[in-house]
Amino acid sequence: MRGLARLVTGVLLGVAIAAASPAGAQDKVKMGLFIASSAMPYFIAKERGYFAAENLDVEGIPIANHPLIVQALVKGDIDTASNLISLEGANINVLRPGTANYFSINCQNTTWRLEAFMVSAKNTTIKTLKDLKGQRIMCAPGPGNLFVAKGVLKKIGLEDGRDYTMQEQQMSNHIGAMQSGQFEVAYSLEPVVSMLEHRGIARRIESGVIATHLLGRPDACAVLAGGVMSDRFVKERPVVAERLARAWAKALKDGNEDPTARDLLNKHMNVAAEIAQTVPLSRYFMVRDLTPQQIADFQKLTDLAVEGGVVKSKIDVRTFLKRF
Known part of the structure; x- marks a missing residue:
């Protein structure tokens, strides 16, 4: 009887460890993609095995425009998106708080041109x-x-x-x-x-027209897109969200610092190989690494969108920035 109890205890312990450990079966995640250079982190993480190293099977789902990405997040058809435009993210967070939590952002200006x-x-x-x-x-x-x-x-x-x-x-x-x-x-x-x-x-x-003309500084951080996770995904699968963020951070680093990552522009976006190394890219940041000035620039652009009627009412961007 004691032997049977030890056996059952051992099996349950093994199951618990397997469930908590990244060494278990791959967790599936659905990520919406708007096919532009701002989606590069997805292809870097996929091709270089950063998702796989975290035992994640991340399915990239091309979506034609940002309103459809928002719709997919609301319906739960996707868990996350590689590059949701920030103003539409802000707007849906006014209407349905928690729909799009930005865990990374892309800065663009006259240096980081998009x-x-x-x-x-x-x-x-x-x-x-x-x-x-x-x-x-x-x-x-x-x-x-x-x-x-x-x-x-x-x-x-x-x-x-x-x-x-x-x-x-x-x-x-x-x-x-x-x-x-x-x-x-x-x-x-x-x-x-x-x-x-x-x-x-x-x-x-x-x-770099957004930074120069709308934000008033050629070197401003014009946050026009970034990686998002739905509130549902973060709350129901917090460990998976953490692992996704770890993989994503590695991809952002490569996108910023490794010129060979640009080869993926040729493979996934039909960019001629001879110009892949010179295509301008935005600068990628995990939210945890943003400076106060960059957040202020994001807030200014969002406030302008409120005045323009794209974002329905004023919102503090910090309420939908998620640090991992």
């Missing part, structure tokens, strides 16, 4: 943003991208509807739309910006 206004290479008259008066402009998709693109032009005196028109298009359409002449001007994102230049389809008018 966004740019582009013009057809055939056009020889448009030199500056002020020259966009009278133009029909294509924009990266989603309310957040539309807000910042229009906001930048407003800062230099151009009003939507009066001085130009703007239409959102999926990122997969940008190259074809510029090449065919459907649009002559675009507000676009990397790596598409570099691909347009490399193929001789378009030239850059100005990069």
Whole structure:
């Protein structure tokens, strides 16, 4: 009888250890991806085994735009997202607190360039943003991208509807739309910006426009996207969330410091190998590593979005920043 008791105790102990240990079976996690260079950390962590080292099977699910990412988080179709645009994250957190907890953020400015206004290479008259008066402009998709693109032009005196028109298009359409002449001007994102230049389809008018024109400093931390986890995921699977964050931190470090990580742009985003090493990237930060100034920059951009009606009411960004 004592032998049987010891056996049962041993089995239960073994089960408990297996459940608590990272050495057990892989935990499945669903991560939404908006395919732009800001999604690079996912591909780094996947390809370099950082997820696997934490016994995670992270499924990347491409999603065409940020409102659909928000919808998937609300419905529980995904647990996390690699690069949800910050203003749409802020807005859903006003409406449904805890929907999108940012555990990493991407800074972009004139040094860490992600966004740019582009013009057809055939056009020889448009030199500056002020020259966009009278133009029909294509924009990266989603309310957040539309807000910042229009906001930048407003800062230099151009009003939507009066001085130009703007239409959102999926990122997969940008190259074809510029090449065919459907649009002559675009507000676009990397790596598409570099691909347009490399193929001789378009030239850059100005990069880092959010930091320069909306935040007022070329070196400001324009937080336009970042990694998020849903409140449900963090509360119901806290150990898995911790392990995901550990893997993610390694991927961010590689993205910031290891040039060979850029090879994944060629593999996963159709960037020509010869320009993969020169495509500008945003700077990746775990939330725990943000400076007070970077958080203040994030707050300023969010406050501007409240004034613009993209975020429904004022919110303290610190309420949805998650430190691991």
